[in-house]
Amino acid sequence: MQLIHDFFVNMMIILALLFLYYQFFREENLTPTSSIKRKFLSGLYAGMIGILLMIYSIQVVDSTTIIDLRHIPLLLVTLYGGPLPGMIALIVIQITRFIIGINLSSFVSLGLLTSLYIGYLFFRKWKVSFIAIAFWMIIYSNIAFSIIIVYVLLDIKSLFSEINVLYWITSTVTGAMALYTTEHLRKTNHLFKEYKKSATIDPLTGLNNVRSFDEALNSAIQESTNAEKPLSLLVIDIDHFKHVNDTYGHAAGDTILAQFGKTLRIAARMNDIVSRNGGEEFTILLDNCSNREALAIGEQVRSTIEEISFSINKDISIHITASIGTSTFPETVPFPAQLYREADEALYQAKRSGRNRICSNEKTMKVYEY
Template sequence: MQLVQDYFCNMMIMLALLFIYYQHYKDENLVDTSSLKRKVTSGFFAGLAGSLLMIFGIEVGTNTIIDMRHVPFLLVTLYGGFLPGGVSLLVIQIVRFTFGVSVSSYASLVLIISLFIGYLLFRRWKVETKLKVFIMLIYSNIMFTLVTTIMIDIEPLFKINLLFWITSLVSGMMAIYTSEYLRRINHLFKQYQLSSTIDALTGLNNVRSFDEALNTAIQESNIKRKPLSFLIIDIDYFKHVNDTYGHTAGDAVLQQFGTTLRKSVRTEDIVSRNGGEEFTILLKNTLHQEELTIAEHVRSSIEEQPFKATHMETIHITASLGVATYPDTVTSSDELYSKADQALYTAKRKGRNRVCSTKELSELITK
């Protein structure tokens, strides 16, 4: 009865650690393409989890500990591959040797290395994840039975192995079910975060993200006393594109338009779609003359770019741009949007496909 309680305690500790891990890394699931830092920290966490399971493990003989350390080790190798699995193996085995150097500790080393090799091979199988984990757990149990039978003299061997098989399969399948559920929740959470800040059609910042970026940039500009430039871009006669080719073609043009804008500006510039065919670009620490150069480059890039309206037909479109710079052309940073918007409408009234700045407006008013 005591063995059953000990195994159950080990299983509950493992599931609690799993929840803690996914709460800490809820913004990014571990995958093959994860960063080096992410893989190393995940491997280290799995190693610590395995070590904690050892501390609360079941002593069945002199210097012999049985526990569920292979489950977090299995999961981190399954999701992350060689590097996190290797880090986890190293941490677990270092901690195991601190409990004492004996036949059991060397048996643990043989077992965990054989499991690591098997996990790396099994993770490549193109089968459902839960089935893959079940096969990996069967392999783990077989290796555990072989190692304990050959290398360790413990009694009652049959009872210990039977309980280990049952607990390993139950806790392992519970762990993968919990892990897959939490990974799915984390993925959805990330998608919801993106959808709240990213325009679904173009992949650019949406209105909400734009407002936050503009307010932050204005605060930084006022505090650091650095120039802040702003562009509003509106596609000329876009209604004609929708009327001629349909809204599906119009959406395709908007997608390509967003890509063209992103390629036409610097990496640090903030490009947003503010709705319909209106886009904005926020240029931090940029003087008005430099902004005009960038705006003209954007305008000419759009004019020269062929846009695919259908699979068979490409079209050429143009855009009008209104620009403003604080403090070069507007006296208050809060007026950036409204002044650039006025300049945009002036560009349209002058014939479209041009850049108009608030500086030109002030000169016209003066005249």
């Protein structure tokens, strides 16, 4: 009964710490392409789980023999992260095992963990389903344990049988539950990341959405006021976009919007914040940019849009134009809160003046002269 209790404690430790791990690393799931830092921390965490499992282990024969499920965190971190985190976990677990005591059992542990680690790396290369790989990793772990433990408990065959049966059952059940829990938490974290991204990113263009724009504008205003440096804003609207939708359909309009957003990102400066504020309206937030510089950048954007062709499909391409309004704090607006309103008014001034031009207050031009 005590053996069942101890194995159950090992199972609960693994599942509880898996849950905590995916709360700590919610932003990114561990993969073979993760950063070295992420792999190192994951391997270290898996090693810490292994240490805790040894603390709450099942001791048999004498105080030198420790049996637990420390192979499961090693299996998981190697399966998902590859060789580096697996090696880190193995080193942490085995160093701790030698600290507990240097004896025959500790060297048996070294041999077992090393053989498991090598086997896990071998199974990862199989061209079969992920579930099949995980299944054979667990079976391999159980077989390796049975081979090793028969020598440790050679003189106590009845105890060997009891522990071996319990180990196979608990290792298989815990491994399956750990894998299921891991997959569930990874999917949950992925969805969380996607929901978080969709709250700030326009899904059609990949640019900032209006919520993200508002946050960026407020932050830029605060920084501009504190640092006493100019802040400019371009508000951009595609000319006659309704005609594009009416002529080619809304799917074609979405295609144009996606290409338009990409064009703005290329035409803007590296650190400028490009957003889609809704429909066919876009903005570019220009940090530390005077009104003259904003007009020059806006003209570059306008002329780039006018010159390139936008593909609707492989057979049809069209040319479009855009009107742009700009404002600058403190040059054209006395208060930063007026930045968007003044740029929007300048946009409508550009529309009323014939479109395909950039306007700043009463300054309207089709081609900006440097």
